[in-house]
Amino acid sequence: MFFDKVIFNKTKMPVLNAVLDVTQLRQRVLANNIANVSTKGYRVKQVRFQEYLASFVRQPPVEGQASDPRHITIPKPNSNPIVFESKSSLNDSGLNNVDIDQEMTTLAENHLFYNTAARLLAGTFDGLKKSISGRPR
Amino acid sequence: MQIFDSLDISASGLSAQRRKLNAIASNIANVDTTRTDEGGPFKRRRVVMLEAPKMSKFSTMLEQHKSRLRQTDGKHMLEGEPRPGDFFVGSGVLTQEVREEAVKPRMVFDPNHPDAREDGMVLFPDINVITEMTDMIASSRAYEANVTVINAAKDMINRALDI
Numbered sequence: 001m002f003f004d005k006v007i008f009n010k011t012k013m014p015v016l017n018a019v020l021d022v023t024q025l026r027q028r029v030l031a032n033n034i035a036n037v038s039t040k041g042y043r044v045k046q047v048r049f050q051e052y053l054a055s056f057v058r059q060p061p062v063e064g065q066a067s068d069p070r071h072i073t074i075p076k077p078n079s080n081p082i083v084f085e086s087k088s089s090l091n092d093s094g095l096n097n098v099d100i101d102q103e104m105t106t107l108a109e110n111h112l113f114y115n116t117a118a119r120l121l122a123g124t125f126d127g128l129k130k131s132i133s134g135r136p137r
Numbered sequence: 138m139q140i141f142d143s144l145d146i147s148a149s150g151l152s153a154q155r156r157k158l159n160a161i162a163s164n165i166a167n168v169d170t171t172r173t174d175e176g177g178p179f180k181r182r183r184v185v186m187l188e189a190p191k192m193s194k195f196s197t198m199l200e201q202h203k204s205r206l207r208q209t210d211g212k213h214m215l216e217g218e219p220r221p222g223d224f225f226v227g228s229g230v231l232t233q234e235v236r237e238e239a240v241k242p243r244m245v246f247d248p249n250h251p252d253a254r255e256d257g258m259v260l261f262p263d264i265n266v267i268t269e270m271t272d273m274i275a276s277s278r279a280y281e282a283n284v285t286v287i288n289a290a291k292d293m294i295n296r297a298l299d300i
Contacts, residue, residue: 020297023293024139024140024143024293025224025226027143027286027289027290027293028139028142028143028146028226028227029226029227030286031143031146031147031150031229031286031290032146032226032227032228032229034147034150034279034282034283034286035146035147035149035150035153035229035230035283035286036150036186036188036227036229036230037150037279037282038153038154038157038186038275038276038279039186039187039188039230040185040186040187042188045226045227069208069210081224083224083226100282103282104282104285107285107286107289108289110289111289111292111293114293114296115292115293115296118293118296118297118299118300119296119299121300122299122300125300
């Protein structure tokens, strides 16, 4: 889309979008881990998202145009975040490997991460609005 | 909707812990019950939890049966890339209630008790109040943890509306 290319992709928006997506996914994973805190045999799930976010920050030096289906896309498509089961050993209860302190800390961190991204995104929109109208509101 | 899935998951955790608390309350209330409908002393109620299976929601089933588009030509439109929010991560927790057979019923010698056996012994339920109390504390802490997750999710949704 034209507007995507000339306006939105030049701002912080794509990476902030990705942060919101990832933190939303992580929130669900954490909710599931905490809901299953007393489930026997449950394995903790975790999200690997560093590569996904990094692919938004590191801008590729060249951008290829695929005009033929046999073309290789440049840059490489984003590696999606991965949900995987943790291999850590059972906790003290012997029921599962949910470390509740770890989960609650990650939850708080994730919450702040989301709020930060949401606020920055709102600021980005504000800035765009100002630059379009050309005068302070 | 994906954004509310977190709330559904935590709600399943809340109801599971509440069910466990109800069972504990019933166990403590019936610690001296010697007579039940099925005969014999009260049997300890125990709630076991299991991870909710994948296909428990309508939206996931709908997603499975959606027809997919194939790109056989360069000029074909791409069906949207799967977004990170589309990943299935689980749908919470399910509970099952089990009636435990008394392994070692508490035996009290009281020949005048209406439920006494021939030899004057009365069978009481095999319920350890201390075990029930510690289970109760663990359960109510787990309940609180789920409430914290719900509050975080609510705040995140509200924050998204401010964008």
